[in-house]
Every structure is written in structure tokens, then in C-alpha cells.
Amino acid sequence: MNYTDQIREIASRLLENGQVDMVMAWEKGAFDYQSLPYVARSLEDIDKMIFDDYCVHNLSTSLLRYRDSNEKIGIVVKGCDSRGLVRLLEDNQIKRERLYIIGVCCSGVMDPLQAMIANSGFSRIKDTSGLAAKCANCIQPNPVIYDELVGATQEARGPANRFEKVSEIENMSVEERRAFFEDVFSRCIRCYACRQACIACDCRTCIFEETRPQWVGRETSISDNMMYHMVRSMHMAGRCIDCGECERVCPVGIPLMLINRKLIKEVDHLYGPYEAGMVYIEGQKPPFSVYDEKDQDDFI
Amino acid sequence: MKYFKKGQIEKIIDRLAEKADVYVPMLRGQQSGFYSWKSYDENYDDLIFDLLNVYSPPKNIVLPQTEKMYSFDQQGQEIIIKPEEIPVEPNVIFGIRSCDVKAIEYLDEVFFTRTFVDEFYKARRDQVTIVANACYNPGTNCFCKSMGVNPLEPEAADVILREVENGYVWESKTEKGNILTKQIEDLLEEKEVELYEPNRFVRKVNYDGVAEKLKDLFDHPMWEKYSDPCQTCGICTYMCPTCYCFDVQVKNWGEEGYRFRCWDSCMYREYTQMAGGHNPREAATERFRNRFLHKLQFFNERYGTPLCTGCGRCVVACPAGVDIIRMIELIKGAEPSV
Numbered sequence: 001m002n003y004t005d006q007i008r009e010i011a012s013r014l015l016e017n018g019q020v021d022m023v024m025a026w027e028k029g030a031f032d033y034q035s036l037p038y039v040a041r042s043l044e045d046i047d048k049m050i051f052d053d054y055c056v057h058n059l060s061t062s063l064l065r066y067r068d069s070n071e072k073i074g075i076v077v078k079g080c081d082s083r084g085l086v087r088l089l090e091d092n093q094i095k096r097e098r099l100y101i102i103g104v105c106c107s108g109v110m111d112p113l114q115a116m117i118a119n120s121g122f123s124r125i126k127d128t129s130g131l132a133a134k135c136a137n138c139i140q141p142n143p144v145i146y147d148e149l150v151g152a153t154q155e156a157r158g159p160a161n162r163f164e165k166v167s168e169i170e171n172m173s174v175e176e177r178r179a180f181f182e183d184v185f186s187r188c189i190r191c192y193a194c195r196q197a198c199i200a201c202d203c204r205t206c207i208f209e210e211t212r213p214q215w216v217g218r219e220t221s222i223s224d225n226m227m228y229h230m231v232r233s234m235h236m237a238g239r240c241i242d243c244g245e246c247e248r249v250c251p252v253g254i255p256l257m258l259i260n261r262k263l264i265k266e267v268d269h270l271y272g273p274y275e276a277g278m279v280y281i282e283g284q285k286p287p288f289s290v291y292d293e294k295d296q297d298d299f300i
Numbered sequence: 301m302k303y304f305k306k307g308q309i310e311k312i313i314d315r316l317a318e319k320a321d322v323y324v325p326m327l328r329g330q331q332s333g334f335y336s337w338k339s340y341d342e343n344y345d346d347l348i349f350d351l352l353n354v355y356s357p358p359k360n361i362v363l364p365q366t367e368k369m370y371s372f373d374q375q376g377q378e379i380i381i382k383p384e385e386i387p388v389e390p391n392v393i394f395g396i397r398s399c400d401v402k403a404i405e406y407l408d409e410v411f412f413t414r415t416f417v418d419e420f421y422k423a424r425r426d427q428v429t430i431v432a433n434a435c436y437n438p439g440t441n442c443f444c445k446s447m448g449v450n451p452l453e454p455e456a457a458d459v460i461l462r463e464v465e466n467g468y469v470w471e472s473k474t475e476k477g478n479i480l481t482k483q484i485e486d487l488l489e490e491k492e493v494e495l496y497e498p499n500r501f502v503r504k505v506n507y508d509g510v511a512e513k514l515k516d517l518f519d520h521p522m523w524e525k526y527s528d529p530c531q532t533c534g535i536c537t538y539m540c541p542t543c544y545c546f547d548v549q550v551k552n553w554g555e556e557g558y559r560f561r562c563w564d565s566c567m568y569r570e571y572t573q574m575a576g577g578h579n580p581r582e583a584a585t586e587r588f589r590n591r592f593l594h595k596l597q598f599f600n601e602r603y604g605t606p607l608c609t610g611c612g613r614c615v616v617a618c619p620a621g622v623d624i625i626r627m628i629e630l631i632k633g634a635e636p637s638v
Contacts, residue, residue, distance in 0.1 A: 029621045030503075031440075036621035037529035057620070061531070065584065116616045121352025121439035122332065187331060189356075189365065192568070193533035197619060209570045218549050218562050219366045249619035251355070251535050253330025 001107050003051040006150045007076055010102055012046050014074045020100050023074035024062060026055045033115035033128070037062060051076060051150075056109045056132050058243045060084030061199045067093050075099060078106035079154075080134075082143035083241035083277030084199035089145075090277075090285060093202050103143025105151035108135040111248060134244025134257070137162045145280045165255075166262045185225045187252040190218070194246035194256055195232065200239035200276075207231060229259070237263040238288040241277040270296050302470040302481070303491040309349065309468070313337050313394060315484050320429070321391040323361055325354045334358040334393060349463075352439040353397050357541035357613065361393060362407060362424045363563075365538075369420065369548070371558035384558075386423040392480070395433040395461065399444045399611035401454035403541035404430070408456070409603050410544050420561075429476045432457035436496045441612030443625055446505045449609050452498060464493045503612075505625045506632070511600040514593060516636040526630060527588035529620035534565035536591065536614035536622065542607050545571075566590050592627055 011023040027038035027048040035054035040046055058081040066073060077085060082103055088094050111132035118128045139162070141154035169177060192208070195201045207215050208228065216231060217224040233256075240260040247256040268274050271287035287295075304312060314337075316322050323334040327346040333356035335345070348354070368384045404425075411421035435451035438444070444451055454460065458477035462469040470488055472481045481488070537543040547564040551557050564571055567588075572581040581587050599607035608624060615623045 030623060030626065034621055039525075039528045062528075065528075112621065113617075113619060116441070117355070120441045120612060120616045122355045122616060124327065124346075124348075124351070187329075189538050191534035191538045191565070193531070193535050193619060196531040196533035209568070209573075211570065211573060214549075217551060218547065219551070219560060220562065221366060245619075249533070249535070251539060251617055 001051075001053050001109075001151070003104060003150050004049070007051045007102065007104075008046050008049050010148060010150075011040055011049055011074060012043060014100055015040070015043055015046070019072065020074040021071040023049070023076070023102075024059045025049045025076040025102075026051060026057070029112070031112075031116070031119070033110070033119070034112045036112075051104065053110050054112045054115075056111050056113075056134075056248070058084055058197070058199060058245045060088060061197060061245070063088060063094055063099075064202055070098070072098050072100065074102060076102045076104060077143055077146070078104050078109070079140040079142045079144070080106075080138065080241065080243040082145050083140060084243060085145055086277035086280045087199055087239060087241060087286075088202065089280060090289070091202055099147075101143070101146045101148070103146030103149045105143070105149065105154045106138075106141045107151075107154050108132070108138065108141070108157060113248060131157075132244075132248065134248055137242065137244070137257070137261075139242065139275075140278065144278055163261060163265050165258055166265055169258065169262070181226070182222055184254050185229050186222050188220065188225045188229065188254060189252060190220055190225070190228065191251060193249045193251065194254075197245040197249045198236075199241060199243065199245075200236050207235075229254075233259045233263060236260050238267045238271070238274065238286045239276055240264055242275075301490070301492060302472075302488040303464070303467055303493055304470060304488050305467045306349075308487055310347075312484050312487055315487065316392050316394065316480060319390065319483065321389050323358065323391060323393045325349065325351070325395050327351075331356060334361060334396070337394075349395055349433065352435075352437070352442070353400070353611065355539070355613070355617070357403065357539060357611070358393055358396055358400050359403060359407065359541050359544075361391065362404060362421060362428060363544060363546070364424075366560055366562045367420060368558055368560045372552075372556065374555040386420060388423055388427055390427045390429070392429045392431055394431045396430060396454075396457075397433060397435050397611070398449050398451045398454040399435075399442070399609040400541045401430055401432050401456050402444070402449045402609040403611070404428075405456045406542050406599075406603070406605070406607060406609070407544055414602070429459075429480060430454075430457045431459040431461060431477075431480070433461045433463070436463060436498045438499060438501045439612060440502050441615045441625075442501060442610060443503045443505055443612065444610035445501055446503075446625075447507060447606060447608050447610035462495055464495060467493070469493060469495070503625055505628045507596070507606060507628060510628055510631055511597045511606070513631060513634075513636075514597040517631065517634055518589075518593075520634055520636070522630060522634050523589040524585050526622075526627065527585040530567075530584060530588045530622050531620055532567045532569075532584045532587055533619070534567050535617050535619065537565040537567055538563060539613045539617045541611055541613070542595075542609060547571075566594065588622075592624070592631075595624070596628065596631070 014020045023040045026035045029036045108131040115128040139158045216227045322337040332354040370383045373380045411418040432454040458474045460471045545564045546561045548561045550559045595607045
């Protein structure tokens with residue numbers, strides 16, 4: 001998958017006729033297997049812009065940096081990333097007219113982060129030529145919202161049941177489950193990369209940054225770590241777009257998508273059918289942003 | 301030369317573990333780091349002397365991510381303060397690379413010099429014996445040499461291991477090292493072996509003049525541009541073997557509680573949050589800039605060296621690919637703004 005020429009052409013046009021002030025895409029890093037988020041603000045910047053197999057990042061998250069400005073922004077999104085745009089629009093984080101969305105029909109991407117780790121002597125894994133782990137569960141390869149589309153429409157690659165691992169955990173005994181989660185959360189170093197990479201995390205001040213009062217302790221103890229992850233995951237309910245960025249960037253390999261998927265499943269079951277960010281309808285809100293007297297509450 | 305065969309390494313660690321807690325490089329599930337040999341589980345853990353380095357740096361051995369300082373209990377008019385006892389078991393960091401040894405030297409500077417000795421750090425550091433593993437084969441993102449580190453001669457090491465064909469040369473450098481040598485004497489043999497020629501570095505950067513130049517670049521527009529991809533997570537600082545910033549916090553229930561310190565990161569907004577509500581580094585760009593200025597300018601002004609040992613971890617681990625080597629080059633090439 002290489003759409004560099006198409007992306008450059010569109011970006012040049014948009015910048016030239018003043019339709020946008022900047023275009024968010026990617027550039028190459030120091031290695032072939034490294035593509036990095038990149039913002040082009042002038043025609044001179046276009047030469048660096050690329051789109052290839054390593055454009056794994058969900059750029060929609062970066063829009064939050066510009067939510068208070070007036071610049072018009074061109075942005076390149078894959079299928080999963082485009083669902084993030086829907087979420088931002090639903091949450092009134094950015095106005096639709098400020099965006100020019102260049103959608104890419106995605107045949108799956110590779111993970112520069114895994115390639116970096118493998119090639120730098122920090123891992124025994126040497127072969128990173130396969131698709132990124134997050135792409136294995138892809139349900140939306142084609143953009144759900146766009147102004148211009150690049151590439152041919154793709155079939156979803158996801159497995160028949162992306163909740164298989166979730167069911168496995170559900171079938172554990174309480175003790176087994178507790179042991180499992182204690183093990184994975186005890187690794188957490190609280191770098192907050194999962195939060196920073198997340199499109200659902202669009203709060204201006206995160207609860208974990210509150211100091212008056214401080215809601216969650218800063219110790220890397222099992223209880224504070226569990227509290228962090230419990231609060232984080234509950235906030236994902238009805239908001240996670242299954243882009244897998246949190247799990248991808250976690251430096252200690254916490255299976256965050258497993259937890260997020262449990263919530264996707266629950267929200268779909270209790271308030272659905274619902275899957276976050278699959279379609280943009282002006283004024284539509286996700287289940288946890290509205291109050292409805294008919295909402296289920298028998299579990300309270 | 302003192303020498304032992306590769307197959308002997310676990311025996312040597314076992315022997316050292318009789319008198320100390322020995323930290324060794326391991327793969328543990330999806331993580332890698334220095335973990336206590338006592339916790340080694342052969343079904344789960346994998347010793348990785350054959351890999352370049354561990355992903356999580358060993359700084360937590362001398363500067364734990366969370367560390368209790370004292371506890372308190374108010375009884376009526378009395379407040380009883382109980383200092384925390386710092387565990388003082390002797391320990392050995394076995395197989396640490398030059399970049400990470402140099403990082404401990406920088407932590408020593410921070411916590412021991414300039415009029416203040418940090419007693420928590422000292423209690424742990426005094427108990428550490430460093431058995432370094434000389435680096436003959438730098439990794440793709442290693443640039444320690446560019447940052448003034450000698451991959452073959454880690455200065456603060458008590459013992460230097462040198463990988464040779466089928467074995468290791470054991471080279472004691474200090475009195476602490478000699479004590480370990482005595483302990484394992486019968487496992488070492490005298491043998492003349494040929495040392496490897498060190499491989500060349502893939503990546504290099506010239507730090508000369510960067511600290512000076514940065515003085516004029518504080519308001520440069522480049523920070524805005526280059527911080528664009530940064531997501532302001534704390535990976536680069538927590539994975540860094542030299543980043544030492546910590547916060548002091550408290551936990552209490554009613555009348556009792558304890559005070560602790562924990563790693564903090566200049567990438568977080570909360571890091572510079574002031575009591576009155578003002579935050580001097582509110583914007584992501586400002587935090588991004590501070591990280592590089594601290595590493596490449598401020599630390600150099602105070603201690604005469606950059607706060608980077610070229611281990612390459614931040615370069616590898618950054619989800620957005622922010623690369624300190626590239627940043628140094630960009631700084632060198634920047635035109636001071638008017």
C-alpha cells in the first residue's frame with residue numbers, strides 16, 4: 001500500500017488554493033520501517049509527505065491540539081482512524097467545516113514501533129514483516145467519513161469473533177480473573193501513553209491530573225494501578241473506536257484492548273446495537289452522553 | 301586473564317546470590333528489565349545476556365518508581381513520625397551495559413553532589429556492586445560514544461565482563477569487585493583469550509556546541525514544529541536511564557498515613573502545576589522543549605555533561621518516533637531567531 005503520490009497531490013491542491021492551513025499525514029523517519037506523524041504547512045513541506053505500509057498512527061487524536069484554534073486542517077485517515085473523527089465531532093471537539101478529510105481505504109498497516117524494538121536489540125522477535133497486531137481485529141478498513149477517498153474499497157479482515165479472548169476471561173473464576181488482572185496491571189509504569197494515544201480521551205483536564213482532590217494515587221502499587229485502569233477503561237465505554245493505539249504504544253504490553261473490547265461488548269449488549277464512531281449523523285450522541293428513562297438499570 | 305565459560309554463568313550468579321540480591325537482565329513475558337535472580341522462574345523468564353540490552357532501564361534499583369519516606373500517626377495532641385527503614389541488602393547489578401552504568405554515574409552526581417546528599421538514594425546506592433557487560437556490538441539506535449560514553453570501559457563498574465568466544469573475561473576494577481572475585485574464584489580459570497574487535501556504530505551525532513547554542517534558541521519556532529508529533533506521554537522519561545525527577549506525595553486515612561516519592565515526568569501537565577493554578581508549561585510544545593533543554597543544556601550547565609548516555613531507548617520506544625539524535629542535528633542546524 002503506497003498512496004504517497006495521491007496524498008501529495010491532494011495536499012498540494014488544498015494548500016495551494018488556501019482550502020486548508022495545514023495537512024496532517026506522515027513522513028519517513030530514520031529507517032525504512034519508520035513512518036512518523038507529520039504536519040505540512042506549506043507547499044515546501046509536501047515533498048516530505050508520504051503514505052506507506054508503516055502509517056500506523058491514528059492522527060485524529062492529534063486534532064485535539066488544534067481544538068481551540070481556527071485553522072482549517074486537512075487530515076489523512078484510515079478506516080479505524082476515521083471513526084475517531086466521528087467521535088470528536090459528536091463530542092463537539094472540532095467543527096466539521098474546519099476539516100478536509102482525506103480517507104484511505106486501508107489494506108492493513110505494519111507497526112514501526114515493533115520493528116524498532118526488534119531491530120534495535122531489545123527483543124528476540126526478529127520478523128516484524130506481518131501486519132500490526134491491531135489490524136488482526138479490523139472491522140472497518142474503509143473511512144466512514146471523508147471528503148475525498150484514496151484507494152479501492154477493502155474487505156474487513158477481522159476474525160469472525162473478535163470477543164473470543166473476552167469470553168475466555170469471562171469464563172475464568174473470580175480468583176483466576178483477579179490473578180490475571182493483578183499480573184497485567186502490576187506491570188504498569190503509569191506513563192499514560194495509553195491515555196495520550198487515545199481518541200476517546202478528549203477531556204481537557206484528565207481525572208488523573210486532578211490534584212484538588214487527587215482522585216487516584218500516584219504510587220505504582222497494585223491498588224493505585226488497578227484504580228487507574230478501572231477508571232480509564234470505564235471512561236472508554238461507548239467511546240472506544242477499536243483503533244488499538246493504546247495497546248500498541250504500551251511499553252509494558254498490557255492487553256488494553258481486551259478490556260476495551262469487553263466494554264464494547266457490554267455497551268452493545270446493554271444499550272445497543274451500538275458501536276462507537278461507525279457513522280456520523282449530526283447531533284447524534286453516544287449512549288453515555290445521553291440520559292434515557294428507558295435505559296437499563298436493573299444491574300444498579 | 302580471568303575467564304569463565306558461558307555455560308557457567310548461572311552458577312556464577314547463584315554463587316553471588318548467596319551474599320547479595322543479584323539483578324540480572326531477563327525477558328519476563330512481554331517485558332524486559334533487570335529483575336532479582338531470586339524471582340527467576342525458568343518456565344516464564346528468559347536470561348538475555350545475548351541481547352543488546354533490556355528495555356526497562358535499571359535505574360529503579362537505586363531509584364525505585366515508588367518509595368516510602370516516612371509514616372505518621374496523630375494521637376491526640378501528639379504526632380508520631382516513623383522514618384521508613386530502607387532495605388539495605390547488598391546487591392549486584394549483573395550484566396549492565398556502559399550506557400546504563402554512566403546513567404548511574406549521573407544519578408550519583410544529582411543525589412550526592414552540590415551540597416546535598418539524598419539519604420534514600422545513598423542507602424541503596426552504597427549497597428550496589430556493578431558488574432558491567434562491555435558492549436562490542438552496538439545496536440541500530442545506540443549512540444553512546446557520541447555522548448561521551450565508552451562502551452568498553454564503563455568507569456563506575458566494579459567488574460567488567462567481556463564477551464569472548466564461548467565465554468566471558470572477568471576483569472575486576474575496584475575493591476568491591478575484588479570481593480566478588482574472591483567469592484567465585486574457583487569458578488574462574490586463568491586463560492589468555494582474544495578479545496573481539498568492537499563493531500562500528502550505525503548512528504552518530506556530534507554534541508559539540510549544542511549546550512551553548514541552545515541558549516539562544518529558547519523562543520525558536522522549531523520547537524512548535526518538531527513537537528507536533530509528540531503526544532506528551534511519559535514513555536521517553538520513564539524509559540530513560542538518566543531521568544531522575546520525582547514528586548513527593550502523601551496518602552492518609554483519617555489520622556494516619558505516609559509520605560512517599562514517585563517518579564514524575566516533565567511531559568505531564570501536572571508536573572509544573574502550581575498551587576495558585578498557574579502552569580508555566582501548559583502547552584505540549586513547552587514541555588517538549590523542556591525535556592530537550594534539560595538534557596542538552598541545563599544539565600550540562602550544572603554538571604558539565606549532557607543528561608543522555610545514548611542508550612537509544614527513547615528513540616526506540618517513542619510511539620510518535622521523536623528522535624533525540626535527529627533533534628540534536630536539528631538544533632545544530634537551526635538559525636537563531638531574531
